[in-house]
Amino acid sequence: MNRIRAAVRRFDSYQQRHPWAGFPVAVGRKFSDDRAGSLGAVIACYAFLSVFPLLLVLVVVLGVVLHGHPALQQKALGSALADFPVIGGALRTNVSGLHRTGLSLVLGLLGTMVGARGVANAAQYAFNTVWAVPYKRRPGFPGAQFRSFAAIGVIGLGVLTTPALSGIAEGVSHLSVLVQAGVRAAxxxxxxxxxxxxxWLGFRITTAAEVPTRALRTxxxxxxxxxxxxxxxxGY
Structure with missing residues (x-):
């Protein structure tokens, strides 16, 4: 035990004299002091809960738009679920049991909005806590709510555009290998x-204005x- 303590003291002394070694130690200590793991878990929980009502909305919409084309429905649904690692396959298999009714659409929209709003609110609390913004200087009502809805819009834009770019990259499989590589790289x-x-925009929206925008870049x-x-x- 004494040897372990001596080794720890030597490492502590070393990291205090060398910034490259002290930086990861400081990050780990900051992570622990802020209880960042718990904050991240709350965000992930709301995000996970919002996925299922969103899928309900997706199934209802696909059932209406692609009525009479079950193959296209499955292809579109599979493309949407490709962005959900690990659980995407299971969701794609079991989501077919949802019913295409007006009640399903309403419940799905309400559940998605509640979950997404929970993600945005949890993100605001987490980021302001990590940046040590005092409570009295954090956005209050209704500013915090406006920020939450703006963050939802940014998240939705990201969810829509990333699969679109992936679809473009996969749509050139009939071209030469060189062209395929170029398009996929682009x-x-x-x-x-x-x-x-x-x-960057999402971090800016969900963090109090007193935190400089450039500090959110990294x-x-x-x-x-x-x-x-x-x-x-x-995907792999």
Whole structure:
């Protein structure tokens, strides 16, 4: 035990003298002090709950628009669920039991709005907590609600545009290998750049104005890269 304590003290002394070693230690301590894991879990919980009513809306709309074309319905539904790693396949298999009724559409829209609003509110609380914004300087009513609805719009834009770019990349399979590689690379770069902008805008909306916009840039870039990796891994 004494050797372990001595090793810990030596490492602590080393990381205090070397910024490159102290930075990850400081990030980990900040993560723990802010209870960032719990804050992220609340956001993920609301996001997960909003997926199912959104799928209900999707099934109802597809049932109306593509009535009499079950193959196209399944193809469109599969394309939408491709952005949900791991659970996408299970949802695509079991979502067919939902009924195409007006009540289903209303319940789906209400559930999606409640879940999305919960995500936006939880994100505002989490980001302002991490940035140590005092409660009295955080957006109040109705400003916080306007920010939540604006954040929902940004999230929806990202959900719609990313699959569209993926669809463009997959739609050139009949062309030469070189052209396919070029189009897919261009779609990847465009998607990454768009995600950086959307994450940056989302962070700006959900964080109090006293936090400089430039301070949110690095987080937006890291989030966009992580999202691209998650989509690629999930698709694989």
């Amino acid at each position: 779609a990847f770069v465009t998607s990454l750049a768009l995600n950086v902008v959307l994450f 987080g937006a870039m890291l989030a966009a890269v992580a999202w691209q990796i998650l989509q690629a891994a999930g």
